[in-house]
Amino acid sequence: MVNKGMTTMAIKQINLKKVYTAIYHEKETSKLQLVQSLQMGLSTVSQNLKELEEQGLILKTGYLESTGGRRAHLITINKQAKTSVGLGILKDCIHLVHVNLYGEVIHRQTFLIPYKDEKSYYQAVGELTQQFIEKHQMNKENLLGVSIAIQGIISSDGESVSYGPILHNDQMKRSTLANFIPYPCRLAHDSKAAAYLELWHHQTLDSAILLLLNENLGGAIMTNRHVHNGLQMRSGIIEHLSLDKNGPLCYCGSRGCLETYCSMHALIEQTQMEIPYFFEKLRQNDPTCQSIWKNYLTHLAEAIRNITVVIDGVIIISGHLAPYFTQEDITFILNQLSQIAPFPLTHEQIILGIEGEYTSAIGAALYNITDFLNTTMI
Ligand SMILES: [Zn+2]
Incomplete structure (x- = not known):
């Protein structure tokens, strides 16, 4: 009897999660659409909708276009329930x-x-x-x-x-x-x-390398849709990839790390300009800014060449500088790669992040969202 009771409870929970998951993915739906897509009885769907509504997890936000008869409620998840x-x-x-x-x-x-x-x-x-x-x-x-x-x-x-x-x-x-x-x-x-934010935005992403172009450079490696941590959480610290052992001194103690060429800090050091002003001058074809930027992109291409030899994945250019990149900049990197890389990349293999300086904060916030969705979805 106990087992049977628990099983019924478990089935109820599974059905509730199924209904919530379907609404989450469909974004806007109706009771009848759920009955059809879930192949579930009308009364079961109704019961679960009632329960989800009582828990504040879903909303009836309006009505579907009427096709005669009673108009059906439009059902969405309550995006701000958590x-x-x-x-x-x-x-x-x-x-x-x-x-x-x-x-x-x-x-x-x-x-x-x-x-x-x-x-x-x-x-x-x-x-x-x-x-x-x-x-x-x-x-x-x-x-x-x-x-x-x-x-x-x-x-x-x-x-x-x-x-x-x-x-x-x-x-x-x-x-x-x-x-x-x-x-x-x-x-x-x-x-x-x-990196977590990019996995969230790109649901089909499998293997990727993230370059976080912030004041200081960051990096991450993703394989099988997971951020790779490594034995001591040190995987993906691409900022310390060495491009020239006689190059500028890095804060890590080495010389010629990617950090010293491609961080925003390094760019500001060279230009002595605020970033928005630098890009304004660059896009007005200022020759000094153009030369500095080409040099920057050349170093970035060199790093991409070295990383993609180890990880066969998409490159994601993310962080503070990403919104300033143009398609011409990507083309420049691809042209560089075609000269130095054993396997050239295509335009589709370089993705530009869209959240700029807020990227990491948003990604961090998503950890909590995922934890919650893992408990409510199936
Ligand atoms: Zn370093």
Whole structure:
């Protein structure tokens, strides 16, 4: 009897998840469409819809076009039944984003605040996060948590930063920040969070290499739709790929790392210009800017050549600089590759990220969304 009872419960749960999953994927549907697509009885679908509506997970948002008879309710998921906040910590600022169950960004904001591995800093970041939540009147009960994307390699238990030479945050612990943020908190390596966002956006992506073109460079490798962590969470640190052992000194102690040629920091050093102004001059065909940019793209192509020899995947150009790239820039990289790479790439094999400087914060927020969807979908 106990077993039979549990089985009935399990079947009920499975049906509920099936109905929710179908609505999630179809985006807009009706009771009859669900009956047809799920091959489920009308009364079972009705029961499950009632339950999902009571839980606040779905909405009846209007009516379908009438084809005679009673008009059918249009059913959608409640996109804001659960939401997530992503916090991106950088050297000079923080990015905050608020994301719904479709991974859409509802709010985004940047605060200028220089990083310090001190209690006062974490307290201030906690206050700004809470201000962000208050200002946008988020439903706190629906908030799944705050995910923090930070430069630095995260320990495999997710509790601390294990390598952080840029922010000098080697000792930073998740719990320190969590003390000032009264929601479930998690730490994520910024470039891996960025990769996670791209996997979310590109549902058919299998193998890929992400180049995160932020103030400091980041990278990530994806295979079989998973971000590769490696034995000590160090996979994909493409920023330290060495292009010239006699090149400029990198913060890691080596010389000629990709970081020293292709980070935004390196670009600013060379141009002595703010990034928007540099690109404005570049697109007006300023010869100095053109020469610096061609040099930049040439180094990027060289790195892509070396990485694609190891990982046969799509290249994703992401992060702060990505929105400034044009199709001509991609063509330039492809032309370079056709001269130096054993296997040339095609236009389709280079993807441009679209979320710019907010990429990592959004990716981090999506971890919470995925966890929730894994419990409600099948
Ligand atoms: Zn380096």
